[in-house]
Amino acid sequence: MASKLTSRSTDYSKWYNEIVVNADLAENSAVRGCMVIKPYGYAIWEKMQAELDKMFKATGHENAYFPLFVPKSLFEAEEKNAEGFAKECAVVTHYRLKNDENNPGKLIVDPNAKLEEELVVRPTSEAVIWNTYKTWIQSYRDLPILINQWANVVRWEMRTRLFLRTAEFLWQEGHTAHATKAEAMTEAKLMNQVYADFVENYMAIPVIQGVKTESERFAGAEETFCIEALMQDGKALQAGTSHFLGQNFAKAFDVKYATAEGGLEYVWATSWGVSTRLIGALIMTHSDDNGLVLPPNLAPTQVVIIPIYRGEEEQNKVAATAEKIKVALEEQNIRVKFDNRDKFKPGYKFNDYELKGVPLRIAIGPKDLQNGTVEIARRDNLTKEVVSQDEIVDYISSQLAQIQIDLFEKAKAFRADNITKVDDFKTFQEVIKGKGGFISAHWDGTNESEEAIKKATKATIRCIPLDNVKEAGVCVYSGKPSNQRVLFAKSY
Amino acid sequence: MASKLTSRSTDYSKWYNEIVVNADLAENSAVRGCMVIKPYGYAIWEKMQAELDKMFKATGHENAYFPLFVPKSLFEAEEKNAEGFAKECAVVTHYRLKNDENNPGKLIVDPNAKLEEELVVRPTSEAVIWNTYKTWIQSYRDLPILINQWANVVRWEMRTRLFLRTAEFLWQEGHTAHATKAEAMTEAKLMNQVYADFVENYMAIPVIQGVKTESERFAGAEETFCIEALMQDGKALQAGTSHFLGQNFAKAFDVKYATAEGGLEYVWATSWGVSTRLIGALIMTHSDDNGLVLPPNLAPTQVVIIPIYRGEEEQNKVAATAEKIKVALEEQNIRVKFDNRDKFKPGYKFNDYELKGVPLRIAIGPKDLQNGTVEIARRDNLTKEVVSQDEIVDYISSQLAQIQIDLFEKAKAFRADNITKVDDFKTFQEVIKGKGGFISAHWDGTNESEEAIKKATKATIRCIPLDNVKEAGVCVYSGKPSNQRVLFAKSY
Numbered sequence: 001m002a003s004k005l006t007s008r009s010t011d012y013s014k015w016y017n018e019i020v021v022n023a024d025l026a027e028n029s030a031v032r033g034c035m036v037i038k039p040y041g042y043a044i045w046e047k048m049q050a051e052l053d054k055m056f057k058a059t060g061h062e063n064a065y066f067p068l069f070v071p072k073s074l075f076e077a078e079e080k081n082a083e084g085f086a087k088e089c090a091v092v093t094h095y096r097l098k099n100d101e102n103n104p105g106k107l108i109v110d111p112n113a114k115l116e117e118e119l120v121v122r123p124t125s126e127a128v129i130w131n132t133y134k135t136w137i138q139s140y141r142d143l144p145i146l147i148n149q150w151a152n153v154v155r156w157e158m159r160t161r162l163f164l165r166t167a168e169f170l171w172q173e174g175h176t177a178h179a180t181k182a183e184a185m186t187e188a189k190l191m192n193q194v195y196a197d198f199v200e201n202y203m204a205i206p207v208i209q210g211v212k213t214e215s216e217r218f219a220g221a222e223e224t225f226c227i228e229a230l231m232q233d234g235k236a237l238q239a240g241t242s243h244f245l246g247q248n249f250a251k252a253f254d255v256k257y258a259t260a261e262g263g264l265e266y267v268w269a270t271s272w273g274v275s276t277r278l279i280g281a282l283i284m285t286h287s288d289d290n291g292l293v294l295p296p297n298l299a300p301t302q303v304v305i306i307p308i309y310r311g312e313e314e315q316n317k318v319a320a321t322a323e324k325i326k327v328a329l330e331e332q333n334i335r336v337k338f339d340n341r342d343k344f345k346p347g348y349k350f351n352d353y354e355l356k357g358v359p360l361r362i363a364i365g366p367k368d369l370q371n372g373t374v375e376i377a378r379r380d381n382l383t384k385e386v387v388s389q390d391e392i393v394d395y396i397s398s399q400l401a402q403i404q405i406d407l408f409e410k411a412k413a414f415r416a417d418n419i420t421k422v423d424d425f426k427t428f429q430e431v432i433k434g435k436g437g438f439i440s441a442h443w444d445g446t447n448e449s450e451e452a453i454k455k456a457t458k459a460t461i462r463c464i465p466l467d468n469v470k471e472a473g474v475c476v477y478s479g480k481p482s483n484q485r486v487l488f489a490k491s492y
Numbered sequence: 493m494a495s496k497l498t499s500r501s502t503d504y505s506k507w508y509n510e511i512v513v514n515a516d517l518a519e520n521s522a523v524r525g526c527m528v529i530k531p532y533g534y535a536i537w538e539k540m541q542a543e544l545d546k547m548f549k550a551t552g553h554e555n556a557y558f559p560l561f562v563p564k565s566l567f568e569a570e571e572k573n574a575e576g577f578a579k580e581c582a583v584v585t586h587y588r589l590k591n592d593e594n595n596p597g598k599l600i601v602d603p604n605a606k607l608e609e610e611l612v613v614r615p616t617s618e619a620v621i622w623n624t625y626k627t628w629i630q631s632y633r634d635l636p637i638l639i640n641q642w643a644n645v646v647r648w649e650m651r652t653r654l655f656l657r658t659a660e661f662l663w664q665e666g667h668t669a670h671a672t673k674a675e676a677m678t679e680a681k682l683m684n685q686v687y688a689d690f691v692e693n694y695m696a697i698p699v700i701q702g703v704k705t706e707s708e709r710f711a712g713a714e715e716t717f718c719i720e721a722l723m724q725d726g727k728a729l730q731a732g733t734s735h736f737l738g739q740n741f742a743k744a745f746d747v748k749y750a751t752a753e754g755g756l757e758y759v760w761a762t763s764w765g766v767s768t769r770l771i772g773a774l775i776m777t778h779s780d781d782n783g784l785v786l787p788p789n790l791a792p793t794q795v796v797i798i799p800i801y802r803g804e805e806e807q808n809k810v811a812a813t814a815e816k817i818k819v820a821l822e823e824q825n826i827r828v829k830f831d832n833r834d835k836f837k838p839g840y841k842f843n844d845y846e847l848k849g850v851p852l853r854i855a856i857g858p859k860d861l862q863n864g865t866v867e868i869a870r871r872d873n874l875t876k877e878v879v880s881q882d883e884i885v886d887y888i889s890s891q892l893a894q895i896q897i898d899l900f901e902k903a904k905a906f907r908a909d910n911i912t913k914v915d916d917f918k919t920f921q922e923v924i925k926g927k928g929g930f931i932s933a934h935w936d937g938t939n940e941s942e943e944a945i946k947k948a949t950k951a952t953i954r955c956i957p958l959d960n961v962k963e964a965g966v967c968v969y970s971g972k973p974s975n976q977r978v979l980f981a982k983s984y
Contacts, residue, residue, distance in 0.1 A: 030566060030623050031611065034559035039639065042556045064534045067526035068613075068644055068660050069582075072589070074522060076599045086589040090561075091601050092613065093585045095648040097564070097578040107568045109583050109610055118601055119523065121560075121584065121613075131522050141835070147531065152560055152644065156587040168560050343633070 005355075007289045012233040019283055020162045023292045023356050026279075033160040033167030037276065040356065041163075043300035044279060045170065049150065051202050051297075052172065052274070055194050061146045061174060066128050068152075069119035074127045078252035081126055084219020088156040090121040090167075121154040126220060126271055129175045130249040137177060137267055139258040144187075145177040163280035164237075164492050171275035174242075177267045179257065181246075184268035185223075188244040191272040192225035195240035203278065204295040204407040205229050205285045206415055207239055208438075208487065210463025215447055218271075222246035228462045228487065230415045231284040234436020236462045236489035239281050242272035280492070285411050286380070292357030293380050295407050296400040303329060303396060304358045305338045306349045308365035315342070318364050321389070325362065325374070328393050334400065354379060359403050360396060380407055421485070425453075425476050428488075432457045438489045442482035444475035453477050459488040497847075499781045504725040505653075511775055512654045515784045515848050518771075525652040525659030529768065532848065535792035536771055537662065541642065543694050543789075544664065544766070547686050553638045553666060558620050560644075561611035566619045570744035573618055576711020580648040582613040582659075613646040618712060618763055621667045622741040629669060629759055631750040636679075637669040655772035656729075656984050663767035666734075669759045671749065673738075676760035677715075680736040683764040684717035687732035695770065696787040696899040697721050697777045698907055699731055700930075700979065702955025707939055710763075714738035720954045720979065722907045723776040726928020728954045728981035731773050734764035772984070777903050778872070784849030785872050787899050788892040795821060795888060796850045797830045798841045800857035807834070810856050813881070817854065817866070820885050826892070846871060851895050852888060872899055913977070917968050920980070924949045930981045934974035936967035945969050951980040 005022065006014045020026050025041030028034075037045065053063070069092060076082040096113030100106040122128065129147075136142060154168045174191060178184040192209055199205050207227035217224040221243035229239045250256070250266040257267055286293040296302050305326060307318040322338050329336045337358075339349055346363070353361055361377045368374050374392060377384045380403050387395050418437030422428045431439055443449060443461065453476075454460050464486045473482050497514065498506045512518050517533030520526075529537065545555070561584060568574040588605030592598040614620065621639075628634060646660045666683060670676040684701055691697050699719035709716040713735035721731045742748070742758040751757055778785040788794050797818060799810040814830050821828045829850075831841055838855070845853055855867040866884060869876045872895050879887050910929025914920045923931055935941060935953065945968075946952050956978045965974045 027624075029559045029620065030563055031559040031561045031620070034561060036559065036624050037557040039554035039556045043554070045557075046555065062531035062535070063538065064531045065529040065537075065662065067521045067523040067528065068646065069523045069526060071522055072599060075589075076597065079597060082589075082599060086591075086599055089587065089589050090584045090611070091586040091589065092582045093601065094583040095581070097567075097574075097581050097583065097612070099578075105568065105571060107564060107574060107578055109585065119582070120589070128521065128523070132519075132528050154560065170557065 005289060005291060008232065015289070016280075016284060017162065019287055019292055019355075025283075025292075026162045028162065031167075033157055035162050035166050035168075037170070040300065041279060044282070044294070044298055045276060047298045047300060048202070048278060049172075052198055053150075055198060056148050056172075056174065059190060059194060061148045061176075063149065064147045065149055065151070066125050066132065068122055070122050070125075070128045072118045072120060074131050075120045077127060077131075078220050078249055080248070081124075081220030085123040085155070089123060090154045090156055092119040092121065122151070123153055123155045124271075124273075125149065125151070125153075125173055126175065126245070126249055126269075127253075130253040130255060130269070133175075133177050133267070134253050134255045137255055137257050140179050140260050143177060143179045143257060143267065144183065146174075146187075147176065148172055148174045161280075163276055163283070165277075169276050171273050173271060173273040176270045177250075177255070178270070179259070179265070179268070181268050184270050185244050188223065188225055188242045188270040188272065191270070192227065192240070192242040195242065195272070195274055196227050199227060199229070199239050199278070199281075200408065202295070202297045203282050203285075204297070204404055204411065205239065205281055206408065206412040208463060208465050209467075210465040210487065212241075212463060213450060213461045213486075215450060216461060218243045220245060220248050222248070225466075226463055229281050229285065230418055230438060230489070231281070231492065232414070233284070234418060234490070236438065236487075236491040237277075237281045237284070238462070238491065239278060240272070240274040243270060245269035245271060286407050287357065290382075291355035293407070294357035294359060296359045296404050299357065299359050300335065301337045301358050302335045302400055303337070303360045303362060304349075304353045305336065305362045305364065306346055306353075307338075307340055308346050308363055314366055315340075317369060318366070321369060322364055325364075325389070325392055329396060332393055332397060334396060360399060362392075378403060419487075422476060423473070428453075428459075428476050429457055432459050432488075432490065436490065438462065438487045440485045440487055441476040442473035442484070443486045444478050444480035444482050446478070446480075449475055449477045449480075453488065458490050460491060462487045462489050462491060497781060497783060500724065507781070508772075508776060509654065511779055511784055517775075517784075518654045520654065523659075525649055527654050527658050527660075529662070532792065533771060536774070536786070536790055537768060539790045539792060540694070540770060541664075544690055545642075547690060548640050548664075548666065551682065551686060553640045553668075555641065556639045557641055557643070558617050558624065560614055562614050562617075562620045564610045564612060566623050567612045569619060569623075570712050570741055572740070573616075573712030577615040577647070581615060582646045582648055584611040584613065614643070615645055615647045616763075616765075617641065617643070617645075617665055618667065618737070618741055619745075622745040622747060622761070625667075625669055625759070626745050626747045629747055629749050632671050632752050635669055635671045635749060635759065636675065638666075638679075639668065640664055640666045653772075655768055655775070657769075661767050661769065663765050665763060665765040668762045669742075669747070670762070671751070671757070671760070673760050676762050677736050680715065680717055680734045680762040680764065683762070684719065684732070684734040687734065687764070687766060688719050691719060691721070691731050691770070691773075692900065694787070694789045695774050695777075696789070696896055696903065697731065697773055698900065698904040700955060700957050701959075702957040702979065704733075704955060705942060705953045705978075707942060708953060710735045712737060712740050714740065717958075718955050721773050721777065722910055722929060722981070723773070723984065724906070725776070726910060726982070728930065728979075728983040729769075729773050729776070730954070730983065731770060732764070732766040735762060737761035737763060778899050779849065782874075783847035785899070786849035786851060788851045788896050791849065791851050792827065793829045793850050794827045794892055795829070795852045795854060796841075796845045797828065797854045797856065798838055798845075799830075799832055800838050800855055806858055807832070809861060810858070813861060814856055817856075817881070817884055821888060824885055824889060826888060852891055854884075870895060911979075914968060915965070920945075920951075920968050921949055924951050924980075924982065928982065930954065930979045932977045932979055933968040934965035934976070935978045936970050936972035936974050938970070938972075941967055941969045941972075945980065950982050952983060954979045954981050954983060
């Protein structure tokens with residue numbers, strides 16, 4: 001609190017890290033690339049989990065739990081998936097430690113406890129799940145299977161950043177099995193839509209729904225749907241993905257079902273996931289140089305009440321009113337905290353809750369008691385207003401709703417300002433270097449042009465938007481014909 | 493469903509496994525010792541989590557998340573803890589796989605990707621958490637820290653059983669830090685009480701609170717509080733533990749705090765946990781030869797409505813009434829499922845929900861429509877009653893409450909019948925071999941006698957009950973003086 005944050009314009013990346021650490025969201029651990037999610041950060045994740053879980057269940061999904069470990073032979077069964085993740089797998093090779101005879105008090109890996117088959121710590125669970133579905137699916141009556149799992153996964157990343165890219169992260173992974181291609185495709189799109197709804201309505205982050213190009217697809221998928229968001233520094237962030245897996249895993253694990261007509265067919269699959277990475281997107285979309293800004297729908301504390309007083313008598317009087325307001329707000333299911341700690345001064349508390357992004361702050365002092373008022377400050381736009389205590393519940397309710405809307409609209413306006421239509425490669429390069437953001441440009445549909453653009457600019461195709469208008473044009477790189485624009489950006 | 497379960501009297505262990513698998517709770521996976529928790533089993537775990545989480549938060553705890561991996565050097569820092577878990581640690585030694593040049597399509601561990609320091613997959617998180625607390629705690633103002641984590645842990649067990657003992661399991665682990673010994677001790681006792689309340693009131697399993705003997709304590713603890721339950725086969729099951737860790741971890745990780753008086757002291761610690769093992773206890777306490785019996789407070793579905801009809805017209809009429817009843821029950825927050833699937837016959841459904849332990853079953857047929865009645869069957873005691881549709885909501889509510897009570901009382905009566913006071917070792921051996929259950933006997937307080945009894949009978953001291961009456965006696969084994977009885981049993 002004491003010291004100010006680095007400003008975004010000075011060093012965006014440093015600003016981000018300082019918010020994560022100073023707002024008590026997360027920190028690096030002693031384990032390379034793994035983070036500790038602190039209680040305040042975890043409380044945000046819990047809110048996200050609760051809402052997503054409700055949405056998954058409302059769309060017919062159930063939760064289950066599959067093993068952390070994937071035997072190597074299962075892991076390698078679906079070749080593309082295995083190839084995609086092999087380079088970042090943590091591998092368990094032994095199941096015992098023993099005393100180091102040369103170093104009393106120290107332990108070594110017991111060479112006699114080597115596993116016959118190595119176990120991969122799941123980077124994703126398609127393999128272990130489809131090996132299970134194989135025994136669950138015999139006939140069309142067993143379909144669809146609509147299962148979600150909340151779990152930790154490990155991908156050994158070399159360069160890590162809190163929430164955005166960590167070796168271990170928390171996520172949910174949906175894995176569904178269907179009788180027909182059409183049904184699986186509908187499911188993959190539906191879950192991408194669920195993600196879009198969640199991220200827009202709860203996180204107040206506007207997203208573009210699209211499909212990935214072949215080179216950006218999930219390893220083992222035939223189509224990857226995604227939601228892409230734009231951060232304040234002009235870089236894109238993939239906020240969620242939903243994969244149509246075709247029959248790839250069914251074939252790799254030999255999962256067939258007896259059709260109603262007496263045939264035998266391979267099963268169709270989807271998988272879809274969002275992770276703690278979303279917290280990184282949340283921070284980078286709304287926060288400012290004063291710290292975190294949280295949308296009310298996800299804020300663990302929506303309103304904080306801070307008393308201003310001198311001496312115990314005043315404190316008691318103020319506290320009595322504060323408690324009344326707290327109860328009245330809680331009756332409306334508003335999440336309120338009354339911070340009556342005497343060992344911290346109001347100024348310190350103001351700064352702390354500003355840093356932590358609590359949407360509304362109520363300050364009550366002796367003058368307010370006389371006037372029957374309180375002072376209410378909005379975190380997002382830093383405005384203050386004096387409000388009558390009689391109107392406080394309605395005022396707070398409507399302000400919380402308004403902040404949620406305003407944050408979304410602000411982010412949407414920022415994004416609108418940062419989607420640039422570009423028709424030549426020189427401008428493309430200038431925009432990417434300068435303004436950043438999304439570039440909407442024609443692309444000839446080849447891996448070669450995509451790769452060449454990436455090499456020259458570090459920009460990748462974030463997605464082919466679902467609501468794309470078809471229009472004739474020429475590829476911004478190759479000059480070859482194209483029938484639609486796609487979205488390029490540098491990305492997290 | 494088709495085939496009957498093995499009866500408890502024929503083969504208790506087989507009966508248990510069949511219930512777990514046939515009631516769709518869990519199954520073994522392709523990974524040695526790791527289980528798949530199926531949706532129905534996971535739904536029970538979710539109910540347990542939700543209730544426990546509420547109780548933890550009500551007692552001032554917050555959730556957080558710490559890394560899955562523990563670097564070996566941290567793991568070995570607290571020697572007793574390390575020694576206790578070293579023999580069952582899954583160890584990550586490499587971070588990459590690569591193509592096997594001799595075997596196209598196969599992968600091998602990349603020998604060039606060996607970790608400098610091996611990582612232990614957490615068997616418990618004291619080490620990684622206390623290494624973190626070290627940076628969080630400077631002064632008395634930073635205390636207490638009251639944190640819980642919901643996580644998976646891995647203990648490499650040689651003989652595993654679904655829910656009861658698996659290599660990977662799900663649990664929660666609380667880790668708290670305190671300024672004083674008294675405060676830490678109070679916390680350890682409080683959380684044991686929370687566990688007792690949860691297990692008795694929600695799971696309807698009576699427990700005995702006690703402390704462990706030195707040899708049965710958690711590795712690294714100075715006192716282990718526990719709750720012990722008795723299963724139907726006369727074996728005890730440790731349902732939860734809460735540890736007073738003294739200053740052992742503070743010393744191992746050098747965690748000191750500045751006192752208000754300006755001194756510098758080591759911090760006091762507790763940890764406490766319950767796991768998916770509780771589901772094993774749930775099954776073995778209440779279930780019968782027809783399948784699972786679930787206490788209403790934890791049943792994912794409390795009431796199932798099964799329609800009886802011939803032809804579509806009757807089905808529609810019955811369904812209309814069933815839907816009305818469903819809505820009326822749901823308004824009272826009762827979890828109801830209306831199983832209107834046409835492809836399964838009522839008899840099949842009756843058996844299936846009986847196997848799955850749904851507390852109440854409502855059957856509605858054409859006759860019921862005429863009479864304005866329904867037939868309601870209780871799963872626990874298999875009684876049926878015809879009830880007027882007008883009274884259904886009250887009847888169901890009161891029956892659910894009654895079943896919860898009856899299950900608890902039945903289990904309590906069973907336990908009372910199976911605690912045997914024994915004063916000589918011959919009887920001790922006979923009771924353990926025959927009737928089983930808890931034996932309340934004098935013990936001289938030495939490891940030697942405890943060990944000798946264990947060797948002779950396989951019975952261990954489950955706990956020294958907290959509410960023990962002090963009485964003079966002689967050790968059932970050694971004949972040496974003793975001042976209290978302790979509880980022995982064979983255990984899971």
